Amino acid sequence: MSDIPVNNENLLTNRIVDFFAKRTILVTGGSGFVGKVLIEKLLRSCTSLEKIYVIIRPRKGKTAEERLQTILNGSLFNCVKERFGPDIVKKVQAVPGDVSAPDLGLSFGNRRKLAEETEIIYHSAATVKFDEPLKSTVLLKVRGTKLMLELAKECKKLMVFSYISTVYCHEDQDIVFEKIYTPPADPHQIIVLCEWLDDESLSFLTKRLRGLSVNNYTFSKALAETLVAEEMDNLPVIIQRPSAILPIWKEPIPGWTDNVNGPAGVFIGAAKGVIRTMYARPDIFIDCLPVDVVANALIVSTAFYYIYKKLRIFNLTASEETERMGVTTEKVLEMGKDIINNKVAFNTVLWYPNGSLKQCRIHHYFDFFFFQLVPALLVDAILFIIGSRPFLFKIQKRIWRGYEILEYYVNRRWYFDNQLSKTARNLLEPAEKKMFKVDPEGFDSYDYFIQCTLACRRYIMKEPDEDIPAALRRMKMLRYLDILCKTIFIVGLFYYLSKWVLG
Numbered sequence: 483m484s485d486i487p488v489n490n491e492n493l494l495t496n497r498i499v500d501f502f503a504k505r506t507i508l509v510t511g512g513s514g515f516v517g518k519v520l521i522e523k524l525l526r527s528c529t530s531l532e533k534i535y536v537i538i539r540p541r542k543g544k545t546a547e548e549r550l551q552t553i554l555n556g557s558l559f560n561c562v563k564e565r566f567g568p569d570i571v572k573k574v575q576a577v578p579g580d581v582s583a584p585d586l587g588l589s590f591g592n593r594r595k596l597a598e599e600t601e602i603i604y605h606s607a608a609t610v611k612f613d614e615p616l617k618s619t620v621l622l623k624v625r626g627t628k629l630m631l632e633l634a635k636e637c638k639k640l641m642v643f644s645y646i647s648t649v650y651c652h653e654d655q656d657i658v659f660e661k662i663y664t665p666p667a668d669p670h671q672i673i674v675l676c677e678w679l680d681d682e683s684l685s686f687l688t689k690r691l692r693g694l695s696v697n698n699y700t701f702s703k704a705l706a707e708t709l710v711a712e713e714m715d716n717l718p719v720i721i722q723r724p725s726a727i728l729p730i731w732k733e734p735i736p737g738w739t740d741n742v743n744g745p746a747g748v749f750i751g752a753a754k755g756v757i758r759t760m761y762a763r764p765d766i767f768i769d770c771l772p773v774d775v776v777a778n779a780l781i782v783s784t785a786f787y788y789i790y791k792k793l794r795i796f797n798l799t800a801s802e803e804t805e806r807m808g809v810t811t812e813k814v815l816e817m818g819k820d821i822i823n824n825k826v827a828f829n830t831v832l833w834y835p836n837g838s839l840k841q842c843r844i845h846h847y848f849d850f851f852f853f854q855l856v857p858a859l860l861v862d863a864i865l866f867i868i869g870s871r872p873f874l875f876k877i878q879k880r881i882w883r884g885y886e887i888l889e890y891y892v893n894r895r896w897y898f899d900n901q902l903s904k905t906a907r908n909l910l911e912p913a914e915k916k917m918f919k920v921d922p923e924g925f926d927s928y929d930y931f932i933q934c935t936l937a938c939r940r941y942i943m944k945e946p947d948e949d950i951p952a953a954l955r956r957m958k959m960l961r962y963l964d965i966l967c968k969t970i971f972i973v974g975l976f977y978y979l980s981k982w983v984l985g
Contacts (some may be wrong), residue, residue, distance in 0.1 A: 495572070496914040501785040502528035505641075506599045510630065511606035512536035513549065513739060516646065517725060518558055520604060520777045524732065525570055526562040527779040527917050528781075533573045539580040539587065546578035555943060581616065581626035597636040602784060603632045608647035612699040612742045616688045620676040623702035624669050628708050632985035634717055642718050642784050644794050646711045649723040649769075649797050649898050650891070651703035653906055654694040654947040657897040658723075660795040662711045666693040669705035696890050720787045724776045725898065726891075729934045731772035733917065737930075737937030745770065748888070750938055751821045752815075755833035755960075756874075757881060759849035760860065762839045762892035763771045767805045769896055772799060772930075774905060778918040779903065784977065785907050793906055799898040803922040811839060811892055817931050819906035823961070826935040827953035830944045832874075833857065834957070850885075852971075922966035 507524065513536075521534055526586050538546045553559075554571045562570055577596065580587030588596070608623050627645065634643045652663050672691065676684065688698070696700035729739035729746060739746045747939040751757035771779075779798045787793050815838070822828075822835050840846035855878055862872030907920050915921070938944040945953075 492885045496911060496917065497789060498782060498785045498918055499528055499530070501603075501788060502781075503530035504532050505601045505605065506532045506535070506639075508537070508577075508596060508805045509604045509606070510537045511604075511608060511646070513538055513553060513810055514608070516554060516605065516724075516773060517604075517606055518556075518740065518778075519730065519773045520606075520613070520780055521574060522558050522562060523774070523777045523781065525573065526565065526734065529566060529570070531573065533575055533599075535575055535577050535600065537577050537579040537588075539925065540578060546576040550574065550576040551903075556740070558735065558738060558740070568721075577697060581630065582622035584629075585662055586599045586626070588630050588633075591944070592638075593633070594682065596633065598638060600637045600639045601639045601920055603630070603634055603637070603640070603643045604646065604780065604784075607643065608699075608703075608913065610699075610741075612697045613883060614697050614698055615681050616684045616691070616698050617676045617679070619698040619702045620672055620705070624705045624709070625676070627706040628669075628673065631709060631713050631717065631719075633782075634719075640718065642720060642788050643710075644780065645706065645721050645779075646780065647703050647707050647721055647723045649725045649799055650896075651695075651700040651707065651723070652701060657899055658797060659899045660723075660797050662707070662795070662901045663704070665708040666695045666701060667691055669914065669973050671704060674884045696957075697887060708721045718788070719794070721795045722780055722783055723796065724771060724779075724797060725768035726768070727801065728770050728909065729937060731925065731930060735933070735937065735941075736939060737933035739895055739934075739937065740941070742942060744936065746934070746942070748884075749934070750816065750819060750828075750897075750942065751881065752837050753774070753828055753835050753935070753938075754831050755835045755837075756854070756877060757759070758833075758835075758837035758853045759846050760837065760892070761841075761843055761885065761889050762811050762848040763838050763841065764810060764815075766811045766892055766895060767800075767801065768809060768811060768814060769799050769801050769804055769890075769898060771800050779840050779906075779920045782910065782914070782918050782920060783906055786909060786931060790909075793902050795904065796903045797898050797900040798903060799900045800922065801898050801900070803925075807922075807925070807927060809927055813927075814931075815839060817928055821928075821932055821976045823934055823957055824931055826939065826950055827957045828943060829949050829953050830943075831953075831957065831958060831960060832861075834960035836961075836964060850882075854881070856924050892935055967983055 502524065509517055509521060512521055524531060524534060536550060538549055541549060554574060559571060575593050579590070579592070605627060605828050607626055609619065634640055649658055652658050655663065692701045695704060709720055710721055713719050726745060729737050743751055748757065775800055783796045784794065819835065840849065857872035858878045862875050865872045
């Protein structure tokens with residue numbers, strides 16, 4: 483907790499805190515990874531804010547209020563409650579609704595309340611699944627953005643509407659600049675099409691409709707950006723484009739994440755020996771940001787747009803810093819192996835985690851078949867025989883679908899221009915820089931990945947730290963077993979090949 487800035491008298495004079503004082507904020511996507519961290523940071527650093535409304539839909543038998551309470555009772559909010567008392571989270575209030583539904587699923591009374599009180603909007607509602615059907619993706623991300631913009635027009639006190647996009651939604655560009663791009667399709671026509679056609683009909687048209695967009699996620703984000711850009715002369719809108727988002731770096735819990743989507747899921751899968759191969763270039767510099775840095779950047783850029791009235795599109799990226807630190811795909815893999823083998827291992831591991839990157843697709847397919855798929859089938863067969871539920875083959879099918887999405891991003895060198903983001907960073911005063919850290923100073927990639935591994939154990943796998951020494955001993959035993967099995971496999975393969983050739 484020592485890295486977390488304390489709200490003393492000097493820090494409270496900074497412009498960012500002053501901007502959010504007495505403000506009412508509306509957040510969509512508040513139950514998501516970025517949304518949770520953003521809300522926590524606003525509560526902890528901008529304690530004078532009036533309230534935070536969160537549009538959240540009832541789900542799985544829980545009301546919107548119950549779902550929000552579950553989030554606020556999570557470990558992420560322990561720090562802010564310890565520092566300012568448990569009543570601090572009462573500033574966060576659920577508004578039942580559904581961004582993918584007509585009229586946002588809001589009641590008349592709640593819509594009027596939001597229109598009367600809201601001053602700042604963070605619109606980040608989105609599914610993180612890249613292979614979601616086009617209809618549901620468009621209704622949530624594109625039509626939902628259109629409906630949020632209509633709500634923004636009703637807000638009498640609106641100061642800033644911040645749309646949280648992704649820097650990867652303009653795949654056809656060699657360099658993605660902080661500007662508006664021509665959309666891959668007309669967002670208004672795509673909305674109408676998705677409202678009228680069913681999933682089956684749309685599935686036949688999806689690739690043709692997407693054009694150069696490689697998946698429904700980036701396609702819908704690009705369309706939503708266009709809707710926001712259309713309102714730049716009418717509303718105080720800004721677009722913020724984060725790159726790939728990683729677990730927390732510094733505050734409030736180093737390494738914290740709440741899901742296995744994206745990089746965290748790949749890491750856990752590899753650390754448990756479930757993922758043993760990946761088709762990827764080893765020299766690619768991975769552009770990614772810890773989620774607490776993203777939350778800080780969202781807060782800073784919102785305030786600075788209102789203060790300076792010029793900065794409107796921000797690429798929240800780390801290309802230069804990543805390249806300067808030499809954080810390539812291969813380096814990340816080697817760091818992960820070293821940490822899992824020598825520092826922090828998981829309790830339950832299927833096999834010794836010794837996967838590798840492949841530049842030959844045939845080699846990748848070979849390893850996937852023999853070292854992931856076949857073992858999964860064998861283990862599932864054993865589980866079926868003893869009366870337990872098989873599950874590994876299903877996991878491998880999900881991994882294969884993940885490969886199809888991820889390979890596009892880890893086999894291409896991406897270039898992002900972030901001059902406006904750097905300008906905003908340079909405008910920060912010392913107190914603001916300390917409270918809202920958006921620079922890489924002090925970042926140690928090895929220490930960061932250790933914290934991520936520890937947090938994955940604690941918060942995702944629910945494994946206590948006391949088990950780590952025993953887990954490392956098991957890892958050593960698995961290493962020798964892995965060597966033995968590979969030796970038997972190779973000797974056996976050569977034996978049968980020679981026997982086939984000679985006989």
